[in-house]
Amino acid sequence: MSASERQPPKPAARPNRVSLWRYVKLFREDILSAQPAKLYRAWMAEFRAPSFRSYLINQPDLIKRVLKEQPDDFPKSDRIAEGLKPLLGNSVFLTNGETWKRQRRIIDPAFEGGRLKATYPAMRAAADSAILRLLAQVGQGAKIEVEEVTSHVAADVIFRTLFSIPIENKVAGEVFTRFRDYQRSQPLLNLAAFVPLPKWMPRFFRRGTRPNANVIRALFTDLTEARMAEIEAGSAPEDLATKIMTTTDPQTGARFDAQEMVDQVAIFFLAGHETSASALAWTLYLMALYPDWQEQLAQEAGALEDESFAAISKLRLSRDVFREALRLYPPVPMMVREASCPVTFRNRSVPKGAQIVLSPWHLQRHEKLWDNPDGFDPNRWQTENGKQCQRDAYIPFSAGPRVCPGAGFAMVEGPLILSMILRHFKIACVKGAAPVPVAHLTVRSRNGIWLQMTPREAAGQS
Numbered sequence: 001m002s003a004s005e006r007q008p009p010k011p012a013a014r015p016n017r018v019s020l021w022r023y024v025k026l027f028r029e030d031i032l033s034a035q036p037a038k039l040y041r042a043w044m045a046e047f048r049a050p051s052f053r054s055y056l057i058n059q060p061d062l063i064k065r066v067l068k069e070q071p072d073d074f075p076k077s078d079r080i081a082e083g084l085k086p087l088l089g090n091s092v093f094l095t096n097g098e099t100w101k102r103q104r105r106i107i108d109p110a111f112e113g114g115r116l117k118a119t120y121p122a123m124r125a126a127a128d129s130a131i132l133r134l135l136a137q138v139g140q141g142a143k144i145e146v147e148e149v150t151s152h153v154a155a156d157v158i159f160r161t162l163f164s165i166p167i168e169n170k171v172a173g174e175v176f177t178r179f180r181d182y183q184r185s186q187p188l189l190n191l192a193a194f195v196p197l198p199k200w201m202p203r204f205f206r207r208g209t210r211p212n213a214n215v216i217r218a219l220f221t222d223l224t225e226a227r228m229a230e231i232e233a234g235s236a237p238e239d240l241a242t243k244i245m246t247t248t249d250p251q252t253g254a255r256f257d258a259q260e261m262v263d264q265v266a267i268f269f270l271a272g273h274e275t276s277a278s279a280l281a282w283t284l285y286l287m288a289l290y291p292d293w294q295e296q297l298a299q300e301a302g303a304l305e306d307e308s309f310a311a312i313s314k315l316r317l318s319r320d321v322f323r324e325a326l327r328l329y330p331p332v333p334m335m336v337r338e339a340s341c342p343v344t345f346r347n348r349s350v351p352k353g354a355q356i357v358l359s360p361w362h363l364q365r366h367e368k369l370w371d372n373p374d375g376f377d378p379n380r381w382q383t384e385n386g387k388q389c390q391r392d393a394y395i396p397f398s399a400g401p402r403v404c405p406g407a408g409f410a411m412v413e414g415p416l417i418l419s420m421i422l423r424h425f426k427i428a429c430v431k432g433a434a435p436v437p438v439a440h441l442t443v444r445s446r447n448g449i450w451l452q453m454t455p456r457e458a459a460g461q462s
Contacts, residue, residue, distance in 0.1 A: 005296060005436075006289055007374065007375070007437055008286060008289065008328050008329075008374065008375070008376050009434055009436060009437060010365075010374055010437065011030065011032045011033040011034055011436060011437050011438065012033055012073060013035060013039075013351065014033060014035065014036055014039075014110050015036070016028055016036045016038060017135065021280045023094040025402065028092055030438040030439060030446075031333065031334065031439040032333060032361060032437060032438060032439050032443070033361070033438070034100075034461070037394060039056060039058070039359070039362045040362055040365055040367050040373070041364060041367050041368060042056075042058060043057070043058050043059040043062075043316075043346065043368075044056065044057050044058065044059060044062070044345060044346050044348070046348070048119055048335075050357070051390070052353075052354070053350065053351065053354040053355070054354065054355040054356075054357060055222050055345065055350060055354060055355070055357065056357040056358075056359055056362070057355055057356060057357070057358060058359070058363050058366055059345075059346065059364055060392035060393055062346070062365070063107070063358055063393075063395070063399075063456075064392075064399075065130055065233040066337055066356060066358065066397060067109035067358070067395070067398065067399045067400035067402070068200075069403075071400050071402065072097075072204070072340075073339070073340050073341060073343070074337035074338065074339060074340065074356055075096035075097065075337065075338055075339060075340060076094065076095075076096050076100075076336070076337060076338070076402075077338040077355055077356075078172075078179075079336065079337070079338075079355070083171075083445065084398065085213070086210050086213040086441050087182065087213040087216060087217065087266055087270070087420070088263060088266050088267050088270065089217070089263035089266065089327040090260070090263050090264075091103075091263040091264055091266055091267035092104060092107060092264060092267060093271065094272075098141075099243055102251070102252070102403075103260075103264070104250055104405070105249050105250060106244065106247050106248070106249055106255070106256060106364070107247075107264065107405055108120035108405055109243070109247050110240050110243040110244045110247065111405045111406060111409060112332050115243070116309075116408055116409060116412055117309045117384045118238070119161045119240065119409070120309040120312070120412065120448075122157070122160035122161045123157050123160070123161065123185075123412065123413055123417075124307060124415055124416065125151065125160060125166075126153055126156040126157040126160050126166075126167075126178060126422040127157075127416055127417045128420070129166065129167075130149070130152065130153035130156065130417065130420070130421075131421070131424050133152070134149065134424070134425065134453065135424070135455060136422070136454060138425065138453045138454070142452065142453055142454070143450055143451070143452055144450070144451055144453045145429055145448040145449065145450055145451075146281050146284050146448075146450075146451050147277065147278075147281045147444060147445065147448050147449050148448070149281075150276070150277040150278075150280040150281040150284070150417075151176070151180060151273070151274075151277040151455075152176070153277075153280075153417055154272070154273045154276040154277040154280065154413075154417075155172070155176045155179070155269075155273045155277075156172075156286065157268055157272070157273075157276070157413055157417075158268065158272045158273045159172040159175075159241050161239060161270060162227060162239060162240045162241050162272075163223055163227065163241050163263070164237040164239045164243060165238060169224065171223060174215075174219060175216055175219050175220070175269070178212045178216050178219075179212075179216060179269065179270075179273070179274075181212050181393035182212040182213060182216065183443075192298070196232070203328055204258070216266070217262060219268065219349065220262045220265045220266055220269075220371075220450070221258070221262050223241075223265070224241075224245075224258055224262050224265060225258055227241050227242065227245060228245060228258060228261075231245055231246060237416050238287060240268075241265070243449075244256065244261070244264065252340075258411075268406075270417050270441065271404060271406060272406055272409070272410075274331070274441050274442050275331035275332065275442055276331075276410055276413055276414060277442075278329070278331040278442035278443055278444060279325055279326055279329065279331050279414055280330070280414055280417055280418060280443075281444075281449050282329035282443070282449070283325035283414065283418055283419070284324050284421065284427075284449070284451065285320060285435060285449050285451065286324075286325055286328075286376055287321070287418075287422060288375060288427045288428050288429045288452075289376070289429060293317075293321060293378065293426070294422060294426070296317055296428065296458075297317055297321060297419060297422045298316060298422045298423055298426075298456070300314070300317050300419065301315070301316060301318070301419035301422055301423035302421065302423070303419075304416075304419055304420060304423060308375055312412055312415070313417060315415045315416070315419050317378070317412065318415035318418055318419045319360070319415045319416075320378040320379070320381050320382075321378045322411070322414040322415050322418060323378070323381060323411075324376060324377065324380070324381070324441045325379045326396040327364045327365075327394060327396070328364070328365070328376065329437060329443050330361055330364060330395075330443065331357065331396070331442040331443055332360065332396075332398075332442060332443075333360060333361035333439050333442075333443050334357055334358070334359045334360070334361065334439075335357070335358045335360070336355055336356065336357055336358075337355075337356040337358065338354070338355060338356065339351070339352055339353065339354045339356060340352065356397070360396055361443070363393050363394075363395065364393060364394060364395075364396070366393060369389055369392070369393045370385065370389055370393070371383070371386075380419055386418045396461070397410070423456070424455060424456055425454060425455055425456060426454045426455075426456055427451045427452065427453050427454075428451065428452040428454075429451065429452070430450040430451060433447075433450040434451075435447070435448070435449045
């Protein structure tokens, strides 16, 4: 395989100058390839039309200002909600101000301290189950679409840790099937996040988006109400759902009601399942592309003979590889904030109401910040450049008060499942099937990610 063939895939950028209508068409096809190549070099870019301003920022001190230093001045853009509200309602992902702060006060304790250790057995059980499913379907050199595999195991992890039920449960299985259809029909960022539409203009969704969202929320409602009844009866398992439902806001003493909890369950499933599935699928592809790293991780995975949580601390290479995959293929490629008052960025006046776009996709490949920005190099995290960029230019889970509460959860789940798969299987690229990154709900491949998988015992015998 040539050096160019081993370069991690990256979508082609559009020409620098296109008409507004051409941009709209490209954007609807794929957010990533609709952007010009200069965004990988720019500190700031402005997109202007007669009725609005939108600014993409890559400069580290500006990102720090928006996410960490003045987060209340740059709330989540309401336009994000326009595409996601049918599924997520008023979840913590979409809310702002006091509502968001109250939600985080209730949610955050579920992910603090020793909770990761408490959820680890459920994660491990989901990983073991995934290995058994793969062993049952994989022959020597079988071609497998791994996004399907990672979606399945990530959903299993969420259901086991949140509601103590495996993916084989009837309700869990139907949610997974419906969500698989939903994620292909609805992008995380719709055009309204960049090009504000008049309030009177009706919002149209792709076919199947609303019906699937309604069914998913109905299933989440059934699970939530059943769990609340178990809590009332004193028979609820000690999982994440129980922890969140029984946590009171320290300021008001109130808990989530059933509707509020359904909203949070929806975002837990989206954030904990969809993003993990995306990151894990791309990491497996990179391991097929770089078999020398694959073998190092397979050796390291011997530490998982110890089934306790302590084994996770020994997966150092796996964590660096997973971290590098998150850099190259951040599951959430862009985030949008809104200026609540006039501000100045790089001596340029930014009006109130302007959309502020933060793009992990561009920031984490920025040519003026990273050494070898488009290359795969897990060793970078031990270099001075890598350590500096990790502080200033690495936001796969966002940053500041709105950092994903499940970031620590993901950094255990990802390396664990990655190591489990590589411990049991050799994987290789399928010739002529290089994946093309596109943005759906998360960064996925246009036609899936196809790999050849061979059980390591069979590979050794051959």
